Amino acid sequence: MKLKVHFTACLFLILTSFLAVGQPHTIELNDTTSVPLVPEAMMFTDYNFTYKNRLDSIQKIVPLSYNEHVQRYIAIYSNRKDMMGKMLGLSDYYFPIFEKALNSYNIPEEIKYLPIIESSMNPHAVSRVGATGIWQFMFSTAKGYGLNMDNFVDERKDPIQASYAAAAYFRDAYEELGDWLLAIAAYNCGMGNVKRAMEKADSRDFWELRRFLPLETRNYVPAFIAAMYVMNCSDKHQIKSQTATYTRITDTVQVSHFVSIPELAKALDMDEQELSLLNPSYKKKIVNGTDDSPKRIIIPKVSFEDYAQIYDILNTDIGGNMKVVLASNDDRRLSKKVLKKPLFFFHKVGKGQNLSTIADKYNVEVQDLKVWNKLKGTTIVPGQKLKVFSASGESAISGRFKG
Numbered sequence: 019m020k021l022k023v024h025f026t027a028c029l030f031l032i033l034t035s036f037l038a039v040g041q042p043h044t045i046e047l048n049d050t051t052s053v054p055l056v057p058e059a060m061m062f063t064d065y066n067f068t069y070k071n072r073l074d075s076i077q078k079i080v081p082l083s084y085n086e087h088v089q090r091y092i093a094i095y096s097n098r099k100d101m102m103g104k105m106l107g108l109s110d111y112y113f114p115i116f117e118k119a120l121n122s123y124n125i126p127e128e129i130k131y132l133p134i135i136e137s138s139m140n141p142h143a144v145s146r147v148g149a150t151g152i153w154q155f156m157f158s159t160a161k162g163y164g165l166n167m168d169n170f171v172d173e174r175k176d177p178i179q180a181s182y183a184a185a186a187y188f189r190d191a192y193e194e195l196g197d198w199l200l201a202i203a204a205y206n207c208g209m210g211n212v213k214r215a216m217e218k219a220d221s222r223d224f225w226e227l228r229r230f231l232p233l234e235t236r237n238y239v240p241a242f243i244a245a246m247y248v249m250n251c252s253d254k255h256q257i258k259s260q261t262a263t264y265t266r267i268t269d270t271v272q273v274s275h276f277v278s279i280p281e282l283a284k285a286l287d288m289d290e291q292e293l294s295l296l297n298p299s300y301k302k303k304i305v306n307g308t309d310d311s312p313k314r315i316i317i318p319k320v321s322f323e324d325y326a327q328i329y330d331i332l333n334t335d336i337g338g339n340m341k342v343v344l345a346s347n348d349d350r351r352l353s354k355k356v357l358k359k360p361l362f363f364f365h366k367v368g369k370g371q372n373l374s375t376i377a378d379k380y381n382v383e384v385q386d387l388k389v390w391n392k393l394k395g396t397t398i399v400p401g402q403k404l405k406v407f408s409a410s411g412e413s414a415i416s417g418r419f420k421g
Contacts, residue, residue, distance in 0.1 A: 053135045053237055055233065055234065056237060065089075069084055072247065072250075072254070073243070076246070078126065078127065079126035079128065079198065080128040080199065081198065085225070085240075087236075087237075088240045088243045088244055088247075091240045092244040092247055095244050096248050102248050103259055104138075104260050105139060106252060106257065106259035107259050107260040107261045108139045109249065110259075111262055112139050112152070112177060113130050116129075116130035116133070116181050117130055118181075119178070119182045119184070120181070120188075122185060123182075123186060123188065123189045125188045129188060131249060132153075132184075132202065132205070132242060133152050134245045134249070135238070135242055136153060137153070139152055141177055141180075141299070142298055150172065150174040150175065151172070151175045151180050152175070152177050152180055153174070153180045155174045155184075158386055159383070159386070160173070160183065162386070163183035163186050163385075164179075164182075164183060164186075165180065165183050168306075169302075170301055170302055170304060170306035171301065176298070179299070184205075187205065188205070190385075191204045191205065194209055195209065195213070195216075196222065197222055199224035200212050200224055202239055202242055203231060203238065206234065206235045206238040207231060207232050209383060210377055210378050211232065211235070211381075213378070218230040263292065266318055267318070267319045268317060268318060268319060269316075269318070269319045270315070270317075272313070272315075273305055273313055273332055274307045274308060274312045275307050275308070276304055276306055276307065277307065277331065277336065278303065278304055279293055279297060279303040279305065281331050282315070282317070282328060282331050285330075286320070288318065296316040296317070296318075297315060315332075363405075365403070365404045366404075367401060367402040371398070371400070372398065373387050373398060382406065382407070386407070390404075390406070390407060391404050391405050
């Protein structure tokens with residue numbers, strides 16, 4: 019959850035190979051995101067009825083519009099045959115995880131394609147501004163949606179936990195905005211930016227208010243639609259699935275003490291790196307389970323007989339005097355210059371103000387205000403002082419959104 023692509027003066031890659039004729043140059047920034055930036059098209063000259071019909075055929079709940087913006091991203095992603103082949107392979111493992119989480123919040127299944135443009139389904143992806151994990155959460159919104167970060171674990175990298183947090187965000191965004199394309203846009207730039215664009219355009223139609231959104235968000239929604247198209251129509255573009263080495267049937271084991279992933283890998287007679295890929299959230303390759311907070315380990319499915327070989331490892335506590343220390347920021351070291359600046363200021367609630375108007379005033383999210391001020395609900399009263407983080411603090415724009 020995050021603005022993921024920032025504009026800079028440095029242009030790292032110019033893509034010129036497109037399926038459609040006459041496409042403009044594409045400029046891509048060097049970030050974990052898979053979404054390239056493209057200049058606005060002046061005229062749509064290569065309308066493809068085949069693409070439109072295919073999009074219509076796969077549409078379920080999320081509207082899959084076809085226009086010049088979507089066309090250009092179809093051209094881009096259908097030409098990235100190696101990347102999309104890897105996405106097809108990874109989807110065999112990750113999509114069932116995403117689907118289960120999304121279904122638990124009644125979120126359209128189509129949202130499962132979003133991590134393709136978020137992180138290329140890489141749980142270790144970290145953007146230049148600190149958005150982390152397969153769903154690219156920023157620190158404070160991750161905390162606000164129940165994800166834990168400490169010296170042993172970063173649950174933003176846990177595909178299961180992060181998927182439930184993302185699903186909860188989409189529930190809130192849809193309730194607030196009432197449209198799935200707007201909820202997807204909000205996932206990239208924040209609900210505040212989307213609501214301001216709605217007011218300027220006097221419309222709830224994404225394509226009408228698109229021009230009032232940040233450029234990266236204008237590209238984000240068409241890229242999502244295009245990625246979904248290519249994943250469903252890969253055979254029409256000669257894209258073959260590349261099986262992920264660690265995609266396999268797995269079991270889940272809950273442990274209430276500290277367990278070494280390298281030692282467990284030895285007992286399972288498997289590569290340590292492969293087991294770590296199944297458990298990407300553990301920073302030190304130690305599963306830090308406790309009686310109060312048991313932790314999950316994903317392992318390859320084993321028979322009852324084989325389970326006896328790993329019993330001792332799973333039941334031997336290596337914790338000793340190890341301490342769990344809650345993370346207080348997003349693991350980025352602040353320079354001395356930054357530390358001299360105030361991290362936050364207080365806003366005194368005025369008559370008629372609510373969390374939404376205050377969030378809009380400072381270009382932050384309502385969820386951030388709730389997290390920063392430990393608010394359980396949305397009720398505030400005139401005269402109440404609310405903590406608001408400045409640009410040098412924990413989150414200048416919003417907790418999950420980069421920018």
